Amino acid sequence: MILVVSEAALELVPENISKHPAILSHARRRGKNPSEMLLDRSYHHAAMKKLQSAWKRGRPDITHITLLEVLGTPLYMRGGLKVYVHTLRDEVIRVYPGVRLPRSYERFLGLFEQLLRVGVVPPGKPTLLKVEKGGLEHLVKNVKPSKVIALTTLGKPKPLKELCEELVHLSEPMFLIGGFPQGHFERETLQAVDDAYRVYKEHLETWVVASRLVYAFELAKGLTY
Amino acid sequence: MILVVSEAALELVPENISKHPAILSHARRRGKNPSEMLLDRSYHHAAMKKLQSAWKRGRPDITHITLLEVLGTPLYMRGGLKVYVHTLRDEVIRVYPGVRLPRSYERFLGLFEQLLRVGVVPPGKPTLLKVEKGGLEHLVKNVKPSKVIALTTLGKPKPLKELCEELVHLSEPMFLIGGFPQGHFERETLQAVDDAYRVYKEHLETWVVASRLVYAFELAKGLTY
Numbered sequence: 285m286i287l288v289v290s291e292a293a294l295e296l297v298p299e300n301i302s303k304h305p306a307i308l309s310h311a312r313r314r315g316k317n318p319s320e321m322l323l324d325r326s327y328h329h330a331a332m333k334k335l336q337s338a339w340k341r342g343r344p345d346i347t348h349i350t351l352l353e354v355l356g357t358p359l360y361m362r363g364g365l366k367v368y369v370h371t372l373r374d375e376v377i378r379v380y381p382g383v384r385l386p387r388s389y390e391r392f393l394g395l396f397e398q399l400l401r402v403g404v405v406p407p408g409k410p411t412l413l414k415v416e417k418g419g420l421e422h423l424v425k426n427v428k429p430s431k432v433i434a435l436t437t438l439g440k441p442k443p444l445k446e447l448c449e450e451l452v453h454l455s456e457p458m459f460l461i462g463g464f465p466q467g468h469f470e471r472e473t474l475q476a477v478d479d480a481y482r483v484y485k486e487h488l489e490t491w492v493v494a495s496r497l498v499y500a501f502e503l504a505k506g507l508t509y
Numbered sequence: 510m511i512l513v514v515s516e517a518a519l520e521l522v523p524e525n526i527s528k529h530p531a532i533l534s535h536a537r538r539r540g541k542n543p544s545e546m547l548l549d550r551s552y553h554h555a556a557m558k559k560l561q562s563a564w565k566r567g568r569p570d571i572t573h574i575t576l577l578e579v580l581g582t583p584l585y586m587r588g589g590l591k592v593y594v595h596t597l598r599d600e601v602i603r604v605y606p607g608v609r610l611p612r613s614y615e616r617f618l619g620l621f622e623q624l625l626r627v628g629v630v631p632p633g634k635p636t637l638l639k640v641e642k643g644g645l646e647h648l649v650k651n652v653k654p655s656k657v658i659a660l661t662t663l664g665k666p667k668p669l670k671e672l673c674e675e676l677v678h679l680s681e682p683m684f685l686i687g688g689f690p691q692g693h694f695e696r697e698t699l700q701a702v703d704d705a706y707r708v709y710k711e712h713l714e715t716w717v718v719a720s721r722l723v724y725a726f727e728l729a730k731g732l733t734y
Contacts, residue, residue: 326613345612349574356714387570388551389614443733489581495720508668 285359285457285501286429287494289350290370290420290473292463293343296400297323304331320401322393340372340464346490347463348392351385353495359502366427372464374419374472375400383412424476429458432478435497437487438468439480444496447481448504461493510584510682510726511654512719514575515595515645515698517688518568521625522548529556545626547618565689566597571715572688573617576610578720584727591652597689599644599697600625608637649701654683657703660722662712663693664705669721672706673729686718 297307302318310327311318325332325342332338347369359365367379377399386392395413399405403415416423424432431454433447451457460477462469466487474480483493502508522532527543535552536543550557550567557563572594584590592604602624611617620638624630628640641648649657656679658672676682685702687694691712699705708718727733 326615343612345614349577352574352714353578353716353720356717358709358713387568389570390551445728445733484583488583489577491578492581492720495578495717496724499721499724503670508670 285364285459285498286366286368286427287354287497288368288370288420288423288458288460289347289463289490289494290434290460291340291469292347292369292371293341293465294347294369294371294396294400294463295323295341295373296397297321297328298335301328301331301334304328306331316397320397322397322400324393337372337467340467343465344393344396345389346465347396348385348389350461350463350491350494351379352387353491354498355379355383355385357495357498357502359498359507364505364507365498368423369463370420370423370460370473376416376419376423378414378416380410380412380414420473420476424458427456427458429456430454432458432460432476434460434469434474434477434480435483435493436462436469436480437482437485439482441485442481442483444483444500445503447483448497448500452501452504459497461490461497463490510589510684510723511591511593511652512579512723513593513595513645513648513683513685514572514688514715514719515659515685516565516694517572517594517596518566518690519572519594519596519621519625519688520548520566520598521622522546522553523560526553526556526559529553531556541622545622547622547625549618562597562692565692568688568690569618569621570614571690572621573610573614575686575688575716575719576604577612578716579723580604580608580610582720582723582727584723584732589730589732590723593648594688595645595648595685595698601641601644601648603639603641605635605637605639645698645701649683652681652683654681655679657683657685657701659685659694659699659702659705660708660718661687661694661705662707662710664707666710667706667708669708669725670728672708673722673725677726677729684722686715686722688715 307318322344323342369377405413532543547569548567594602630638
């Protein structure tokens with residue numbers, strides 16, 4: 285299966301707020317240029333007030349924790365799970381097989397800051413993370429998943445277990461889960477989607493949905509290892 | 510069910526290394542006294558070389574991510590999951606119902622530093638986290654779980670699904686999962702345990718085991734919500 289953490293709230297500090305005092309003081313503390321830092325609501329809350337769609341932005345921790353969860357699963361470790369991060373700016377990051385992410389949030393930030401600036405990490409081989417050419421639409425065209433499923437509270441109700449049992453016979457289903465703190469998928473994202481399902485009646489954290497999805501998929505495949 | 514993140518690598522900086530340069534410089538950067546900070550291998554690696562059992566210690570991020578996972582589950586949100594953290598120093602922390610943990614690692618550190626110093630957070634009502642009197646043995650005597658199960662690679666092999674289906678009819682089973690990065694449960698911990706099982710043949714991250722356990726338990730209970 286393919287998992288896409290989609291519209292992830294992951295971006296470098298935008299130019300128009302890079303001179304805000306909250307950003308400048310944080311940049312000084314970290315010894316970085318403001319435009320080389322990831323936007324992070326924990327530190328830049330005051331600066332984010334002027335941003336459009338601010339409520340969906342500046343939460344790299346969501347991607348960090350969600351990736352730690354899914355990259356630690358037996359399915360990923362055994363090569364049965366491909367992982368991508370699709371950002372709110374429609375960038376697609378490919379997570380290569382066998383990647384082990386820094387557990388430390390500070391090191392995670394450093395790694396993804398380098399990735400979004402340079403396009404690939406590490407600079408040498410083997411490649412671990414790479415910004416792919418083209419956005420989500422291009423990814424779907426390229427990877428040709430047998431079906432693209434979005435998990436969203438606006439979708440049709442269906443328990444995860446049932447959903448995975450229905451999809452497990454497909455060669456390579458792609459699942460989109462939202463990598464943002466609140467709100468819903470944009471229309472552009474949903475255009476790439478075949479079906480949308482709601483697996484719980486209330487909003488759940490991205491990492492909770494991701495870990496359950498991978499486990500439910502393993503169970504549906506009969507993989508208890 | 511009751512979940513205990515057990516022997517969690519969570520402690521304040523020990524006195525005997527509190528003057529190490531790595532600790533002092535980090536304390537200065539954070540504006541804290543060394544002995545008021547959580548021991549954290551990401552920052553204190555050099556200082557930890559002199560510590561006994563250093564490989565099991567200084568990983569508060571494990572507790573942070575594991576708690577974020579389990580406190581975000583429907584089972585916890587609906588009152589069907591009680592959560593404790595049991596530390597390597599045999600302290601027992603009760604996580605009260607309805608707790609929402611800081612997503613930011615820095616704020617999580619601040620909260621648990623206060624907790625381990627003061628014994629309870631926040632200072633006013635309602636209580637969210639509290640260090641209970643007595644260690645793990647006392648907790649088990651007090652809570653009287655119908656059975657105490659440890660998940661460890663040294664236990665008997667059994668898939669999680671099967672384990673949960675066997676235990677779900679009990680009134681309140683208690684599960685212990687290790688909150689440390691490597692190694693195994695201490696003998697003192699295992700004395701409180703009725704049975705030990707291995708749910709995967711290799712080591713899995715604490716948060717991966719925790720999220721699967723809660724979901725498998727929900728499935729065994731027939732809770733798809």
